[in-house]
Amino acid sequence: MSQPPSITLRVPEDTESNGQEPSPDSEGALHTSFQQLIQEQSSLMEASLKLEMQERGRETPAHLPPPDFCAIGSPGQGEQHLGYSSTSLQILATMPSRTIGRSRGAIISQFYNRTARLRHRSSRPPLHQLCRVARTSFWQYDLENDPDRATLEDKRRLLVKELLSLSPSQRSHMLLTVPLSLAEKHFLRQELSRQRGPLGQHTQHRTPSYPCGGSKDYIVLGLRCLWYRLLTLLPAAQPWHYSLKEISGRFGSSVLSYFVFLKTLLMFNIFPFLILLVFVVALQAAYPPASATPQPFTGLELLTGAGYFTHSLLYYGYYSNITLNDPCASSPNSSMCPLAAPWLPYNMSLAYVFSVGISFLVTCILLVYSMSRSFGESYRVGSSTGDVAVKVFCAWDFKVIQRHSVKLQCENIYTQLKVQQDQQARGSSQRQQEAILLVLPFVVSLLNVLMPHLYNLLALWEKQDLPVTQLYVAICRNLILKMAVLGLLCYQWLSRRVVCSTAECWETCVGQDLYRFVVMDFIFTLLDTLFGELVWRLILEKRLKRKQRPEFDIARNVLELIYGQTLTWLGVLFAPLLPAVQTLKLLLLFYIKKTSLMQNCQSPSKPWQASHMRLVFVSLLCFPCFLGAAVFLSYTIWSVRPSETCGPFQGLETIYKSGKTWVQVLEKSSPNITWFTWVHQHLVESPFLLFVVSAVLLAVIYFNIQVVRGQRRIICLLKEQIAKEGEDKIFLIQKLHSVYEYRERHA
Amino acid sequence: QDCTFFTRKEILRLHGRYYEMAPNVVPMDYTKDPDVKLPMQLIINMPELKENPFKERIVESFSEGGEGSLSFNDFVDMFSVLSEMAPRELKAIYAFKIYDFNTDNFICKSDLEQTLNKLTREELTAEEITLVCEKVIEEADMDGDGKLGFADFENMISKAPDFLSTFHIRI
Numbered sequence: 001m002s003q004p005p006s007i008t009l010r011v012p013e014d015t016e017s018n019g020q021e022p023s024p025d026s027e028g029a030l031h032t033s034f035q036q037l038i039q040e041q042s043s044l045m046e047a048s049l050k051l052e053m054q055e056r057g058r059e060t061p062a063h064l065p066p067p068d069f070c071a072i073g074s075p076g077q078g079e080q081h082l083g084y085s086s087t088s089l090q091i092l093a094t095m096p097s098r099t100i101g102r103s104r105g106a107i108i109s110q111f112y113n114r115t116a117r118l119r120h121r122s123s124r125p126p127l128h129q130l131c132r133v134a135r136t137s138f139w140q141y142d143l144e145n146d147p148d149r150a151t152l153e154d155k156r157r158l159l160v161k162e163l164l165s166l167s168p169s170q171r172s173h174m175l176l177t178v179p180l181s182l183a184e185k186h187f188l189r190q191e192l193s194r195q196r197g198p199l200g201q202h203t204q205h206r207t208p209s210y211p212c213g214g215s216k217d218y219i220v221l222g223l224r225c226l227w228y229r230l231l232t233l234l235p236a237a238q239p240w241h242y243s244l245k246e247i248s249g250r251f252g253s254s255v256l257s258y259f260v261f262l263k264t265l266l267m268f269n270i271f272p273f274l275i276l277l278v279f280v281v282a283l284q285a286a287y288p289p290a291s292a293t294p295q296p297f298t299g300l301e302l303l304t305g306a307g308y309f310t311h312s313l314l315y316y317g318y319y320s321n322i323t324l325n326d327p328c329a330s331s332p333n334s335s336m337c338p339l340a341a342p343w344l345p346y347n348m349s350l351a352y353v354f355s356v357g358i359s360f361l362v363t364c365i366l367l368v369y370s371m372s373r374s375f376g377e378s379y380r381v382g383s384s385t386g387d388v389a390v391k392v393f394c395a396w397d398f399k400v401i402q403r404h405s406v407k408l409q410c411e412n413i414y415t416q417l418k419v420q421q422d423q424q425a426r427g428s429s430q431r432q433q434e435a436i437l438l439v440l441p442f443v444v445s446l447l448n449v450l451m452p453h454l455y456n457l458l459a460l461w462e463k464q465d466l467p468v469t470q471l472y473v474a475i476c477r478n479l480i481l482k483m484a485v486l487g488l489l490c491y492q493w494l495s496r497r498v499v500c501s502t503a504e505c506w507e508t509c510v511g512q513d514l515y516r517f518v519v520m521d522f523i524f525t526l527l528d529t530l531f532g533e534l535v536w537r538l539i540l541e542k543r544l545k546r547k548q549r550p551e552f553d554i555a556r557n558v559l560e561l562i563y564g565q566t567l568t569w570l571g572v573l574f575a576p577l578l579p580a581v582q583t584l585k586l587l588l589l590f591y592i593k594k595t596s597l598m599q600n601c602q603s604p605s606k607p608w609q610a611s612h613m614r615l616v617f618v619s620l621l622c623f624p625c626f627l628g629a630a631v632f633l634s635y636t637i638w639s640v641r642p643s644e645t646c647g648p649f650q651g652l653e654t655i656y657k658s659g660k661t662w663v664q665v666l667e668k669s670s671p672n673i674t675w676f677t678w679v680h681q682h683l684v685e686s687p688f689l690l691f692v693v694s695a696v697l698l699a700v701i702y703f704n705i706q707v708v709r710g711q712r713r714i715i716c717l718l719k720e721q722i723a724k725e726g727e728d729k730i731f732l733i734q735k736l737h738s739v740y741e742y743r744e745r746h747a
Numbered sequence: 748q749d750c751t752f753f754t755r756k757e758i759l760r761l762h763g764r765y766y767e768m769a770p771n772v773v774p775m776d777y778t779k780d781p782d783v784k785l786p787m788q789l790i791i792n793m794p795e796l797k798e799n800p801f802k803e804r805i806v807e808s809f810s811e812g813g814e815g816s817l818s819f820n821d822f823v824d825m826f827s828v829l830s831e832m833a834p835r836e837l838k839a840i841y842a843f844k845i846y847d848f849n850t851d852n853f854i855c856k857s858d859l860e861q862t863l864n865k866l867t868r869e870e871l872t873a874e875e876i877t878l879v880c881e882k883v884i885e886e887a888d889m890d891g892d893g894k895l896g897f898a899d900f901e902n903m904i905s906k907a908p909d910f911l912s913t914f915h916i917r918i
Contacts, residue, residue, distance in 0.1 A: 176751075176752065176834075176837075177834055177836065177837050179837055179840045179841070181809075181811060181820065181821060181824060182751065182820035182821065182823060182824040182827075183811075183818075183820050186820070241917075244917070245917045248917060249917075253909075253912050253913060253915075377908055377911065388879060388882045388883055388886060389882075389883040389886045389887040389903050390903060390906060390907040392859070392862065392863065392866070392879070392883055393842070393846065393862075393900075393903065393904065393907070393910075394904070394907040394909050394910045394913055394914075395866070395913070396800075396801070396866060396913060397913045398799065398829065398913060398914055398915060398916050399913075399915060399916060399917060400798075401794055401795055401796075401797070401798055401799070402798070403797075403798050406798040406799070406800075407868075410800075410866065410867055410868045410870075411870075413866050413867055414866075414867040414868075414870050414871065417863075417867065417871065417875075417879060418871075418875070421875060421878060421879070611908045611909050611911065611912050612908055612909070719889060722889045722890050722898070723889055723890060723891055725890060726889070726890025726891040726892055727890075727891065729890070729892075730891075730892070
């Protein structure tokens with residue numbers, strides 16, 4: 001369709017063009033003079049619109065807007081050069097930059113070349129082929145097939161042929177990402193399945209949601225099918241879909257990010273809960289220890305976690321340190337035991353420590369994966385914030401659908417643009433004792449609730465320049481407060497200065513303390529929602545007669561969620577059912593917060609970068625909180641002496657010793673697996689491995705930093721190149737026009 | 748179903764929504780691939796699109812021939828691209844089409860002015876609009892032709908990590 005000008009142009013032999021050849025001396029002058037021509041050119045290009053549309057024949061002429069002459073720069077240059085010949089306009093109209101997304105043929109041939117390149121390409125494409133971005137352009141390096149000359153049908157055939165040669169996952173990815181209409185995609189898919197022959201018929205009989213074809217990628221695709229089917233079966237996902245839609249419709253993406261974060265935390269809690277349930281709790285419930293009689297149940301236990309709950313599945317003290325299904329171990333006459341050892345001995349202490357370890361490992365993996373994903377979404381090499389262009393194109397939140405919220409959004413955008421412009425023109429007897437135990441959690445939660453409000457007042461007084469800085473400062477302050485409080489509490493628990501109700505089983509005591517903290521935190525969140533939002537709104541409306549409702553403070557709420565989650569992680573070792581409590585709490589919190597949000601709040605007026613914030617929240621969750629909890633846990637397992645009379649690690653020096661004794665027992669019982677003990681001794685226990693792993697990690701980090709640096713440099717170079725290419729283009733067009741003009745004049 | 752980002756259940760739900768808009772025209776049975784198109788007026792009255800200032804442009808970009816009536820395929824296509832799972836490049840292509848009001852494959856100054864007017868409901872004065880337009884072109888235009896081509900637009904979008912989350916309609 002389009003032909004490079006060098007082929008059709010029959011440049012006359014005389015010196016007209018020679019005279020216009022820029023000599024190296026005058027090239028500078030020539031370039032500056034082209035700046036003027038650029039502006040003339042842009043107005044000229046609109047004239048070729050009509051011609052292009054007629055040629056394409058896709059757009060009905062009735063709907064064409066009249067060619068829009070964008071007058072850029074000084075109005076003095078408004079002279080329209082409409083006198084250029086029709087052939088040169090024709091050539092202009094077929095320029096690659098005009099055909100983006102317009103003609104089907106262009107898209108098909110571009111994707112044909114993309115798939116061809118995908119097939120031929122090695123792991124890292126060379127620099128000159130770095131144009132992986134979806135731009136429809138006719139210029140390809142692969143001229144042997146020359147798809148430009150083919151008709152639409154031929155192009156389709158070529159594309160189908162290429163797609164057939166790809167693997168199914170790549171094929172489905174290509175199908176999904178090609179910007180054609182759905183009818184076209186249906187046609188392509190039918191062509192593909194038709195040409196795949198008997199194998200294709202097999203897939204046509206089924207109706208899968210995703211292509212599950214027969215090839216070596218079948219397993220991956222099959223798993224993905226299964227996963228999506230499971231997701232649709234999840235009952236919890238369905239009702240929340242509509243709630244989330246409602247929330248985002250009224251309040252936008254920013255507030256939605258809080259609720260999505262809550263949902264993510266729920267997921268983080270369900271996994272350890274299930275692991276602990278299956279391996280620890282259920283089995284201990286099936287083999288209850290013959291221990292002290294339980295105390296009667298009163299209502300206060302739900303708050304304090306003591307009393308009836310002390311000797312129950314909720315806490316560490318209940319769990320036994322024996323092999324569960326071995327009847328010899330629990331009977332008093334252990335010397336006279338005629339029965340043989342059981343078939344599948346279940347050692348409770350090992351199970352306990354491994355379950356806790358594995359749940360932490362799973363949480364760690366999930367966190368790191370989630371963090372890397374949000375990092376990939378939110379970090380761009382060479383990105384800069386505060387661009388007006390970005391604000392114009394990306395500020396509109398398409399999720400907002402309520403009229404009032406839309407109006408608010410318009411006002412927000414207006415305010416932001418105006419502010420930016422101004423800135424430029426010149427971011428218990430026994431019950432009483434139990435009740436007293438509530439005092440410390442009460443004080444801590446009160447502190448956690450009041451201090452953020454104080455920080456907000458402080459921020460008002462400080463008057464930061466950018467609202468973004470204000471936000472970060474607020475998050476930092478709240479985080480430091482919470483970390484300080486938690487650090488002190490951890491120290492207190494580990495040093496055992498607190499007087500527990502059962503002085504001998506200190507782990508249960510600590511577990512109870514943590515349970516109380518979690519419950520208190522929940523109550524205070526409820527109270528804060530009640531007073532901070534409901535009552536405040538009533539005060540604003542009735543007393544002060546202002547139309548404004550209180551805002552939903554996203555940062556504060558998210559930090560509260562993170563704090564609650566940290567408490568859960570700290571307490572998992574001492575109270576295995578704590579993730580279940582946290583799950584319940586999060587479920588209730590979702591509905592309460594949503595109700596309060598709908599009734600009382602208005603959308604936030606400060607700008608909010610949703611995906612960047614997601615990264616910040618998840619990394620806050622990971623780094624201080626999870627790592628801190630992991631450090632606390634590791635210290636407890638390695639160095640702290642468990643109590644003598646209760647729990648699965650009774651009588652051992654440290655919890656870690658249970659693993660070591662098991663390894664020794666294994667060694668004694670079956671001498672064939674000495675390699676396992678050797679591995680354990682040399683890899684797990686020695687610090688050598690740790691050094692090696694740290695060194696490798698550092699090397700990988702350094703390598704990645706260098707790669708990022710190199711990419712930044714490449715981006716700068718490419719930008720310069722693009723600017724130069726633009727100038728080249730203008731120059732060539734000018735040349736073209738002048739040649740045609742000359743020919744016409746002398747025809 | 749495998750050409751979009753939706754599961755089977757969601758496509759059936761979408762069909763329900765499409766049907767509700769015009770029950771007497773849209774057939775329940777799509778196996779014979781009927782040729783039914785709903786006019787733009789019906790579609791832009793959907794609650795998800797009603798208050799959106801770009802609703803006409805959105806519907807036009809996804810329709811065959813650019814005149815605004817959507818068949819069911821186009822309807823599904825539209826919500827598939829606007830869903831969470833569509834990749835950034837695909838969304839960028841359609842966003843470019845949406846913001847290009849005069850469909851000349853460039854976002855020129857008049858397109859920008861129209862965009863700004865729709866965004867701020869015409870509250871900015873003419874000089875402010877001109878200033879903002881000039882600043883946008885200055886920041887985003889890389890090859891110096893005075894308007895934004897698709898490459899410039901995509902480069903700018905890639906610097907905005909929020910694009911994926913804001914260019915998203917839940918259905």
